[in-house]
Amino acid sequence: MSAVSLTSWNFLFLFFITWFFLCIITINDVEAMTDLEGHRSPPHVIHPRFRETLHITKDNHSVTLKCTAFGMPEPIIYWYKGDVKLTNNLDRVNIVEGTLEIMDFRHNDKGQYHCRATNRYGTAVSHIITIQPQIEMTLLPSNEKYEVREIDTVSLPCTSSPNVVPNRIKRWYDDKISEISMSDRIGVDENGTLHFAHVLLEDSRKYICGSAYEHLYPGAVISFDNMGEIVVSRRKSPHAITMKPHLIYSERKVKAVARHQAILQCFFSAKPPATVVWKNSNRQVITSQTRRFNIIDFGRKLVIHPVALHDEGEYLCIGSNSVGASESIITVNVTTPPLEIQGRVPIAKTVVKGTDITIYCDGRVAYGENMDMPHWFRNGESFVIDEYFSSRYSLTNGNTELYIEDLQMSDTANFQCKITNSEGYLFYDSYIRVIKPIVILRRPLSHYEVDLGDTVDITVLATGDPCCTLYYQWYYMNWPMPHYDTFPSFWVNNRTKEVHFTTRGMSKMMFQTVIGEYAVAVSNHYQTVFVNITITKTPGAAVGEGRTKSLRLEFFVAGYILAAMFTISMFGVVGNKLLFDRSESRRWSNDTIIKIKDQYFTRDILEPETAQPNTNQPATSV
Numbered sequence: 001m002s003a004v005s006l007t008s009w010n011f012l013f014l015f016f017i018t019w020f021f022l023c024i025i026t027i028n029d030v031e032a033m034t035d036l037e038g039h040r041s042p043p044h045v046i047h048p049r050f051r052e053t054l055h056i057t058k059d060n061h062s063v064t065l066k067c068t069a070f071g072m073p074e075p076i077i078y079w080y081k082g083d084v085k086l087t088n089n090l091d092r093v094n095i096v097e098g099t100l101e102i103m104d105f106r107h108n109d110k111g112q113y114h115c116r117a118t119n120r121y122g123t124a125v126s127h128i129i130t131i132q133p134q135i136e137m138t139l140l141p142s143n144e145k146y147e148v149r150e151i152d153t154v155s156l157p158c159t160s161s162p163n164v165v166p167n168r169i170k171r172w173y174d175d176k177i178s179e180i181s182m183s184d185r186i187g188v189d190e191n192g193t194l195h196f197a198h199v200l201l202e203d204s205r206k207y208i209c210g211s212a213y214e215h216l217y218p219g220a221v222i223s224f225d226n227m228g229e230i231v232v233s234r235r236k237s238p239h240a241i242t243m244k245p246h247l248i249y250s251e252r253k254v255k256a257v258a259r260h261q262a263i264l265q266c267f268f269s270a271k272p273p274a275t276v277v278w279k280n281s282n283r284q285v286i287t288s289q290t291r292r293f294n295i296i297d298f299g300r301k302l303v304i305h306p307v308a309l310h311d312e313g314e315y316l317c318i319g320s321n322s323v324g325a326s327e328s329i330i331t332v333n334v335t336t337p338p339l340e341i342q343g344r345v346p347i348a349k350t351v352v353k354g355t356d357i358t359i360y361c362d363g364r365v366a367y368g369e370n371m372d373m374p375h376w377f378r379n380g381e382s383f384v385i386d387e388y389f390s391s392r393y394s395l396t397n398g399n400t401e402l403y404i405e406d407l408q409m410s411d412t413a414n415f416q417c418k419i420t421n422s423e424g425y426l427f428y429d430s431y432i433r434v435i436k437p438i439v440i441l442r443r444p445l446s447h448y449e450v451d452l453g454d455t456v457d458i459t460v461l462a463t464g465d466p467c468c469t470l471y472y473q474w475y476y477m478n479w480p481m482p483h484y485d486t487f488p489s490f491w492v493n494n495r496t497k498e499v500h501f502t503t504r505g506m507s508k509m510m511f512q513t514v515i516g517e518y519a520v521a522v523s524n525h526y527q528t529v530f531v532n533i534t535i536t537k538t539p540g541a542a543v544g545e546g547r548t549k550s551l552r553l554e555f556f557v558a559g560y561i562l563a564a565m566f567t568i569s570m571f572g573v574v575g576n577k578l579l580f581d582r583s584e585s586r587r588w589s590n591d592t593i594i595k596i597k598d599q600y601f602t603r604d605i606l607e608p609e610t611a612q613p614n615t616n617q618p619a620t621s622v
Contacts, residue, residue, distance in 0.1 A: 066099050198243060262332060361399075444457065
């Protein structure tokens with residue numbers, strides 16, 4: 001062979017190898033792209049999941065907020081202050097991988113922040129984080145003197161001061177900055193006023209009102225507001241004096257927010273100190289063992305946590321001692337921001353193209369409270385049903401139900417809704433992912449008539465959305481067939497997923513047990529499609545080729561016997577000879593039948609090159 005021809009063959013060989021690998025690479029790339037496309041998902045924010053408030057002290061030089069979301073493809077995260085999108089500012093603002101850092105925090109940086117996660121299928125919106133600078137109290141100089149006698153009642157108000165963030169509680173100290181101990185005779189109300197049910201000589205001193213956080217820790221800052229002094233003069237025989245309880249403090253109307261905490265309080269002047277009993281609106285005595293109720297501060301405070309809507313009503317506070325009793329009625333008005341109604345909230349859903357869906361956004365409030373209609377958003381933007389959406393979208397039942405008809409792939413998006421009233425708001429973020437429906441590509445006939453020895457193709461092949469694996473589950477007479485590839489009448493090609501119904505090699509009895517109603521359920525996690533197949537015996541007496549030959553032979557033998565019997569009855573001696581011939585013929589016929597049956601039942605039911613071993617495998621998936 002010449003050098004030219006060798007070179008040509010080498011060139012063709014290299015060309016073929018290159019083309020082959022390019023095809024493999026191209027196919028793999030297409031499959032990878034399809035797989036990536038199949039795992040599409042609108043974004044969903046998982047942090048922050050709830051409303052938060054951050055109190056920033058003057059010592060904080062920077063603030064860091066984190067936002068976490070998932071989706072496919074991976075979403076891009078943006079931060080907003082109010083409705084203004086934030087951008088990187090190398091001097092003060094830095095946004096990296098969903099984390100917002102505000103350096104050199106200033107007073108005008110306070111406000112409401114939220115993040116948005118966006119990919120090509122939608123935009124998710126987080127809950128709001130409120131950043132509030134901490135406001136410190138300033139000392140309000142005041143020094144009032146209270147001159148009283150033993151057993152008298154006295155109250156020292158804490159001078160009102162500007163609101164602070166976060167809220168602090170009032171505390172009282174003596175002139176040595178030691179905190180005053182509370183007792184059944186001494187207490188502080190919700191406004192910070194220090195009450196004495198009756199004073200003793202030992203109460204003569206200076207008192208300082210301060211404010212601090214509820215849980216003190218070493219080094220905690222205490223802000224002092226004002227100072228007061230009590231001067232107690234001696235009374236003759238103070239121990240012999242008694243005093244009936246008299247109400248000196250009670251907040252007659254209490255506004256309580258559902259699911260939060262409510263505090264009811266009353267303080268009585270008395271000697272000896274009063275014992276306080278609380279009763280609910282049904283005039284049943286409340287104890288600390290009562291669920292959601294706690295009595296503290298020597299019985300003077302009733303704490304309800306969490307407040308329920310049915311807690312609204314009149315409560316009775318009764319103070320009594322050995323001298324007498326006094327009472328006070330406190331009215332509790334339970335208000336609430338919009339509260340969630342179970343089953344009436346939007347949830348993330350994956351639905352099949354062409355179906356209809358209803359998204360709920362509803363809430364409830366306390367009796368007599370008002371609530372605005374829900375405000376809907378699509379991908380973070382205010383949603384209005386215009387001409388583009390009007391044909392398939394509709395808001396019903398006071399805007400609490402968004403109905404979408406005949407879902408299309410373009411309806412994949414994030415949906416948000418917000419319900420507000422004077423006490424707060426309810427916010428939801430969810431998404432709809434629309435997937436392609438299951439389509440049957442290869443479907444058998446709905447009805448087959450078979451005979452013994454027949455084989456029919458009942459293959460069912462389908463395709464669906466790339467997101468989800470398809471599963472095939474066969475049923476016989478409504479009973480599942482978990483290992484249908486081992487069923488006597490099934491021949492399964494596990495490579496091509498083809499299924500054939502065959503009765504070759506079966507007995508008559510087995511043949512009768514495999515005909516009937518068959519079905520296959522093609523499903524993924526979101527949809528199931530059924531294909532029903534009825535297999536019956538061919539009408540008439542025929543039950544297969546082997547049976548047909550057998551019947552013909554039996555009819556021939558039966559006719560032959562009848563003819564022989566007729567001949568014997570007509571001819572006496574000749575009849576004996578014919579009877580012998582009949583016996584020989586009958587034996588020949590029986591041997592023939594047995595031979596035919598043996599030959600029929602011992603032959604292979606499949607050709608050698610197409611025979612497939614049975615394996616125990618679960619329902620086939622593609």
